[in-house]
Amino acid sequence: MSAVLVSEQVEVAADPTALYELSLAEGWGDGVPLLPPTDDAVLALLDATPYSPDHVVGALPPQYGVATIELVAVNTAMTGCTAEAFPFVIAALEAMLVPEWNAFGLTTTTSSVFAMLLVNGPGRDAAGIDYRAGCMGGAAGRGSMTIGRSVSLCLRNIGGQRAGETSRTVFGQPARFGLCFGEWEERSPWPSLAVRRGCAATDDVVTVHGGKGTFPLADIHNDDPRDLLYLIAKSIAFPLSNMFLSGNPENGDVVVAMNPMWAERFGKAFPAVEDCQQYLWDHAWQPLAVWPEGNQQILRDKGRVDAGDRVRLVASPAQIVPFVCGGLGSLHAVALPSFGESQMQSAAVLRRTGSA
Amino acid sequence: MTVTDTRATLTIRRPTAPRPEPVRAPTFKLGTPLAGRRIGLRTDGAWRSWVLIAGEWDERLRDAGAETLQVETNAQIGDGGRTDRRNIDAWSDEIDGGIVGLGTCGSCTSFSVQDAVALESHSKPSVVVVTSEFETHARNMASFLGHGDLEVLVLPYPLEARPDDELRAIAAEYWPKALELLGAAERPDRAAARTVRPSERDQQGGATG
Numbered sequence: 001m002s003a004v005l006v007s008e009q010v011e012v013a014a015d016p017t018a019l020y021e022l023s024l025a026e027g028w029g030d031g032v033p034l035l036p037p038t039d040d041a042v043l044a045l046l047d048a049t050p051y052s053p054d055h056v057v058g059a060l061p062p063q064y065g066v067a068t069i070e071l072v073a074v075n076t077a078m079t080g081c082t083a084e085a086f087p088f089v090i091a092a093l094e095a096m097l098v099p100e101w102n103a104f105g106l107t108t109t110t111s112s113v114f115a116m117l118l119v120n121g122p123g124r125d126a127a128g129i130d131y132r133a134g135c136m137g138g139a140a141g142r143g144s145m146t147i148g149r150s151v152s153l154c155l156r157n158i159g160g161q162r163a164g165e166t167s168r169t170v171f172g173q174p175a176r177f178g179l180c181f182g183e184w185e186e187r188s189p190w191p192s193l194a195v196r197r198g199c200a201a202t203d204d205v206v207t208v209h210g211g212k213g214t215f216p217l218a219d220i221h222n223d224d225p226r227d228l229l230y231l232i233a234k235s236i237a238f239p240l241s242n243m244f245l246s247g248n249p250e251n252g253d254v255v256v257a258m259n260p261m262w263a264e265r266f267g268k269a270f271p272a273v274e275d276c277q278q279y280l281w282d283h284a285w286q287p288l289a290v291w292p293e294g295n296q297q298i299l300r301d302k303g304r305v306d307a308g309d310r311v312r313l314v315a316s317p318a319q320i321v322p323f324v325c326g327g328l329g330s331l332h333a334v335a336l337p338s339f340g341e342s343q344m345q346s347a348a349v350l351r352r353t354g355s356a
Numbered sequence: 357m358t359v360t361d362t363r364a365t366l367t368i369r370r371p372t373a374p375r376p377e378p379v380r381a382p383t384f385k386l387g388t389p390l391a392g393r394r395i396g397l398r399t400d401g402a403w404r405s406w407v408l409i410a411g412e413w414d415e416r417l418r419d420a421g422a423e424t425l426q427v428e429t430n431a432q433i434g435d436g437g438r439t440d441r442r443n444i445d446a447w448s449d450e451i452d453g454g455i456v457g458l459g460t461c462g463s464c465t466s467f468s469v470q471d472a473v474a475l476e477s478h479s480k481p482s483v484v485v486v487t488s489e490f491e492t493h494a495r496n497m498a499s500f501l502g503h504g505d506l507e508v509l510v511l512p513y514p515l516e517a518r519p520d521d522e523l524r525a526i527a528a529e530y531w532p533k534a535l536e537l538l539g540a541a542e543r544p545d546r547a548a549a550r551t552v553r554p555s556e557r558d559q560q561g562g563a564t565g
Contacts, residue, residue, distance in 0.1 A: 005369060007369040007370055007371075008369065008370040009367050009368070009369060009370070010367070010368050010369070010370050011365045011366070011367055011368075012365060012366050012368055013364070013365055013366075014364035014365055014366050019366075019368065026372075028371050028372065036366050036368045037368045037369045037371060038366060038367065038368055038369075039367070039369070042369055060373075061500075062466070062496070062497065062500055063373075063375065063500050064376070064500055065372070065373025065374075065375070066373055066374075067373070070369075071371065071373060074369040074370070074371045075371045077369075078371060099433070100433050100434065102432050102433045102463075104432075104463075104466060104467075104470070105432045105433075105462075105463035105466060105467065106463070108462045108463055108465070108466040108493070108497070109461065109462035109463035109466075110461045110462040110463075111462070111463075153371065157371040157372045157373070158371075158372070158373040159373075160373075160375075160500075165496075166493070166496055167462070168461070168462030168465070168490070168493055169462070245402070246402075246430070246431070247401060247430050247431075247436075248430065248431045248434060248436045250434055250435070250436075251431065251432075251433055251434045251436070251437075302401070341431065341432035341433050341434075341437070341463070342433065343433060343434065
């Protein structure tokens with residue numbers, strides 16, 4: 001493919017640190033060294049996608065910079081992302097631009113929330129996407145480490161999202177550097193997340209979750225899977241969850257990343273994932289009395305209290321989302337709490353015919 | 357041994373999107389006294405402080421002979437969000453000008469500005485109310501949305517956790533500025549005449565998160 005690039009050219013010294021220094025001076029970077037987005041590097045990425053360089057993925061908030069495929073490729077080239085993995089970056093951005101993901105709110109909020117990329121499909125290994133031990137950090141798969149970072153750079157450089165400036169995030173979170181991991185579908189007792197969301201098992205799919213952070217859960221005492229799920233449900237329904245701030249429990253998804261050993265136990269108790277979600281939902285609530293009196297009235301005013309004085313985390317079981325990943329050491333799960341005013345979105349990865 | 361030529365350069369591509377030229381959409385002023393006009397107040401269920409201040413201003417508007425129309429927003433997305441945006445659109449049609457609040461967090465400032473811009477897009481005078489911590493963000497968002505001249509009324513920060521009598525005092529202090537930004541040709545003595553009387557109203561309890 002001989003695409004014509006139109007983005008502005010910049011001369012930089014070939015010294016390995018020169019681009020790093022330039023990126024810091026220009027505000028392009030995230031504080032970590034970058035690779036030079038040369039034409040060769042950008043063109044190699046463009047060759048992997050069916051989109052033309054001038055194809056517009058969308059306007060990225062908060063500044064509504066226009067994300068052309070070329071600009072996305074320039075940002076992606078700086079992370080060392082492979083051509084194989086580049087289409088995952090595009091899919092993630094496409095998913096984030098679905099209005100119900102609420103990029104407008106999520107890119108500007110005081111919350112720590114950021115795009116967490118959950119990947120399904122047969123291309124996970126080839127793209128270097130981690131889904132086993134250390135999948136949320138430490139496994140160092142090239143795809144996991146570069147796809148999420150590419151999305152983050154696109155938000156920064158195309159969308160203009162800068163903490164303390166256009167983003168009012170109070171704390172941020174490590175995922176703002178990029179968080180991308182896969183589902184260990186082969187060890188899951190249930191259909192993959194992507195299949196449950198209506199995608200084909202043969203497709204590579206990126207699901208974008210507006211997650212507030214990684215919330216660790218641990219257990220060594222429970223032999224009964226129902227007891228363990230009960231405690232998971234109670235743990236994710238913590239009183240200061242964003243989900244209890246609003247009167248809209250129907251908005252927002254809470255991901256529960258389950259290690260394969262626990263998932264196997266849960267799958268035996270609940271062969272249908274919907275039944276597992278129902279059980280989690282049945283117990284993901286707190287008694288109204290947990291909250292101080294003033295909060296109780298607010299929760300009542302917002303219609304969050306049921307006839308049994310329960311305050312449920314979310315409106316429906318489908319909003320509690322099991323996702324099987326992680327190592328075989330068992331003992332742990334990780335919840336990815338929701339911002340609330342955001343619904344997870346999925347997009348299939350599209351590749352140029354004939355490319356890997 | 358390899359020797360690097362330190363004079364060598366690379367040609368790379370700039371990763372940033374061109375910034376659009378600032379758009380200055382027209383702004384509007386009431387240009388008349390409040391009496392006989394219908395003024396809108398947009399509240400947000402999230403902020404007790406703003407509900408109280410908007411309530412104070414609602415009374416002052418009616419004291420001045422205006423009719424008031426409040427609309428409350430509660431959601432950013434989903435059915436609730438779509439309903440809120442439809443209500444803002446209908447509300448914008450029905451009023452002569454409006455005051456939109458409150459921006460005192462990141463996303464609520466963004467959505468307050470968006471709703472104020474929606475009102476201004478109906479060729480109506482529009483004022484967005486934010487707290488000082490979020491003023492720059494509000495002005496940035498107004499600019500990004502193509503309404504860089506949107507009137508922004510800046511209240512003290514923080515408002516939350518203040519007692520009601522302080523909030524009423526703030527409502528009284530900033531009322532003349534709200535009128536000025538709205539462009540109401542109100543007599544200054546009338547605008548400032550009303551005093552704060554905390555004993556008039558029931559105390560409201562409970563701070564929000």
